[in-house]
Amino acid sequence: xxxxxxxxxxxxxxxxxxxxxxxxxxxxxxxxxxxxxxxxxxxxxxxxxxxxxxxxxxxxxxxxxxxxxxxxxxxxxxxxxxxxxxxxxxxxxxxxxxxxxxxxxxxxxxxxxxxxxxxxxxxxxxxxxxxxxxxxxxxxxxxxxxxxxxxxxxxxxxxxxxxxxxxxxxxxxxxxxxxxxxxxxxxxxxxxxxxxxxx
Amino acid sequence: xxxxxxxxxxxxxxxxxxxxxxxxxxxxxxxxxxxxxxxxxxxxxxxxxxxxxxxxxxxxxxxxxxxxxxxxxxxxxxxxxxxxxxxxxxxxxxxxxxxxxxxxxxxxxxxxxxxxxxxxxxxxxxxxxxxxxxxxxxxxxxxxxxxxxxxxxxxxxxxxxxxxxxxxxxxxxxxxxxxxxxxxxxxxxxxxxxxxxxxxxxxxxxxxxxxxxxxxxxxxxxxxxxxxxxxxxxxxxxxxxxxxxxxxxxxxxxxxxxxxxxxxxxxxxxxxxxxxxxxxxxxxxxxxxxxxxxxxxxxxxxxxxxxxxxxxxxxxxxxxxxxxxxxxxxxxxxxxxxxxxxxxxxxxxxxxxxxxxxxxxxxxxx
Numbered sequence: 001x002x003x004x005x006x007x008x009x010x011x012x013x014x015x016x017x018x019x020x021x022x023x024x025x026x027x028x029x030x031x032x033x034x035x036x037x038x039x040x041x042x043x044x045x046x047x048x049x050x051x052x053x054x055x056x057x058x059x060x061x062x063x064x065x066x067x068x069x070x071x072x073x074x075x076x077x078x079x080x081x082x083x084x085x086x087x088x089x090x091x092x093x094x095x096x097x098x099x100x101x102x103x104x105x106x107x108x109x110x111x112x113x114x115x116x117x118x119x120x121x122x123x124x125x126x127x128x129x130x131x132x133x134x135x136x137x138x139x140x141x142x143x144x145x146x147x148x149x150x151x152x153x154x155x156x157x158x159x160x161x162x163x164x165x166x167x168x169x170x171x172x173x174x175x176x177x178x179x180x181x182x183x184x185x186x187x188x189x190x191x192x193x194x195x196x197x198x199x
Numbered sequence: 200x201x202x203x204x205x206x207x208x209x210x211x212x213x214x215x216x217x218x219x220x221x222x223x224x225x226x227x228x229x230x231x232x233x234x235x236x237x238x239x240x241x242x243x244x245x246x247x248x249x250x251x252x253x254x255x256x257x258x259x260x261x262x263x264x265x266x267x268x269x270x271x272x273x274x275x276x277x278x279x280x281x282x283x284x285x286x287x288x289x290x291x292x293x294x295x296x297x298x299x300x301x302x303x304x305x306x307x308x309x310x311x312x313x314x315x316x317x318x319x320x321x322x323x324x325x326x327x328x329x330x331x332x333x334x335x336x337x338x339x340x341x342x343x344x345x346x347x348x349x350x351x352x353x354x355x356x357x358x359x360x361x362x363x364x365x366x367x368x369x370x371x372x373x374x375x376x377x378x379x380x381x382x383x384x385x386x387x388x389x390x391x392x393x394x395x396x397x398x399x400x401x402x403x404x405x406x407x408x409x410x411x412x413x414x415x416x417x418x419x420x421x422x423x424x425x426x427x428x429x430x431x432x433x434x435x436x437x438x439x440x441x442x443x444x445x446x447x448x449x450x451x452x453x454x455x456x457x458x459x460x461x462x463x464x465x466x467x468x469x470x471x472x473x474x475x476x477x478x479x480x481x482x483x484x485x486x487x488x489x490x491x492x493x494x495x496x497x498x499x500x501x502x503x504x505x506x507x508x509x510x511x512x513x514x515x516x517x518x519x520x521x522x523x524x525x526x527x528x529x530x531x532x533x534x535x536x537x538x539x540x541x542x543x544x545x546x547x548x549x550x551x552x553x554x555x556x557x558x559x560x561x562x563x564x565x
Contacts, residue, residue, distance in 0.1 A: 045244070045249075049244075049245065053241045053244065053245065056237075056241065057237065057238070057241060060233075060234070060237045061234065063267065064230045064233050064234060065230075067228055067230065067267075067270050067271060067274055068228055068230045070271075070274040070275075071227065071228040071273075071274045071278070071281070073218075073219075073278065133521065133523075139446070139525070140337065140446040140523075140524070141523050144343055147340060147343060147344060147347070148343075148347045151344065151347045151348055151351065152351070155351050169362070169364070170359075170364075170367060172358070173355045173358035173359045173362075173364075173367070174355050176354070176355075176358050177351050177352075177353075177354030177355040177357075177358060178351065180354050181347070181350060181351055181354065191522075192522065192523070
């Protein structure tokens with residue numbers, strides 16, 4: 001009789017212990033959510049959209065898995081799969097963060113290089129202005145070109161601001177436009193100088 | 200005692216079996232549906248709904264969060280009291296909203312893409328028109344600045360359009376359109392004033408050609424707008440040369456040093472060669488004539504111009520071919536063309552200088 005009572009008690013204790021162990025991973029969930037928010041804050045959605053979406057999908061899958069387990073009878077709950085997914089979210093978020101920073105640097109470098117190239121081009125245009133026919137020969141035309149150079153330079157100043165603000169794609173549009181205009185001015189000046197030399 | 204235990208065990212077994220059956224038969228959380236809803240939201244974000252349909256996608260995301268909260272709330276209930284229908288309904292609404300965001304985003308993108316394509320062509324045509332007809336005219340600085348800024352904004356818009364950043368395109372393109380329209384209007388108004396003398400110019404040209412025919416002699420007509428110097432002999436066009444003028448060639452010459460080329464009916468007063476000219480060969484004309492002097496006096500009296508004298512020494516001379524308007528008001532041809540022209544002229548040869556031989560509409564279609 002005593003044995004039967006002991007067996008009952010044993011089963012009851014085991015059941016309680018088992019139930020106590022299967023707690024929802026609240027800390028891990030909060031950590032994963034914070035990690036995703038941190039990645040979102042550095043504009044991962046803009047620079048590595050596919051990776052960011054995959055990260056969000058993983059977090060979502062983990063949260064749904066937690067709820068899936070919560071829906072089960074306490075004795076049958078297991079958060080192993082959710083925990084594994086949450087751990088994966090943490091690893092992925094680190095990777096996405098690193099990739100975002102890398103991509104940002106790449107686009108920034110691209111914009112900065114384009115800016116440097118167009119700045120050189122504008123300096124070439126300025127140098128050509130000093131060699132262009134002076135005096136009454138083309139004075140008006142030169143003044144007009146100088147006015148255009150000022151406008152191109154103000155455009156490039158906007159590019160620098162955009163790069164500093166992290167808006168690299170708009171900066172690239174602007175710097176390419178300025179480059180095209182500067183090239184036009186260079187061609188115009190070279191033609192004028194060549195014409196003078198032929199005389 | 201033994202019976203009691205058996206009874207207790209049986210009762211426990213029945214209870215557990217009932218609970219298990221109830222649990223097994225009770226509603227299951229719609230995890231699959233929620234996963235699908237999340238995928239719908241991701242697809243909406245991928246379509247850039249966040250930029251083009253921010254309100255709709257925000258609503259879809261809010262509904263999805265609500266569905267998650269409802270799921271949590273239901274899971275906190277005793278299993279046989281759970282009802283996931285509200286969760287299902289909310290998730291479906293979230294999916295519908297996400298789909299709506301995608302549809303609206305695509306429609307907006309297509310609409311913007313088409314309208315911007317049209318607008319890009321329109322602005323490009325205006326820029327081309329300005330470049331062809333007005334860019335080389337002596338316009339005021341503002342008009343040139345507006346044109347250059349419009350060109351830069353236009354080029355920037357083109358780059359943004361290529362990467363389908365339609366929202367970025369919109370602002371720059373509208374600004375480019377505004378500025379180039381302003382420049383074209385300013386230039387057109389400027390030229391319209393200039394072309395108001397067209398009837399007089401046409402009359403002078405007809406009179407000059409007629410004189411050439413009647414006298415079986417040569418006459419020169421300079422068309423400032425076309426930058427051409429025409430030679431007529433016996434009323435027929437026999438030669439045509441490229442001509443360069445003073446930088447302020449639009450409008451009549453008003454006073455000394457205004458760098459404008461006069462308009463009027465003149466004649467050659469002197470042929471200069473060798474040491475007499477620094478421009479290879481030159482044909483001095485009788486500017487200012489009586490009409491010019493009277494106009495100058497009136498303008499000075501009315502305070503419209505400074506009292507510097509009407510200027511003089513207006514010539515058709517060599518040294519041209521620079522590709523710009525550079526003289527102090529004279530008409531410059533290349534030295535080769537001066538040699539060709541020389542064969543047709545003598546003292547007294549008529550030289551008629553006009554703003555244009557064609558109307559503005561004939562020139563630029565406006």
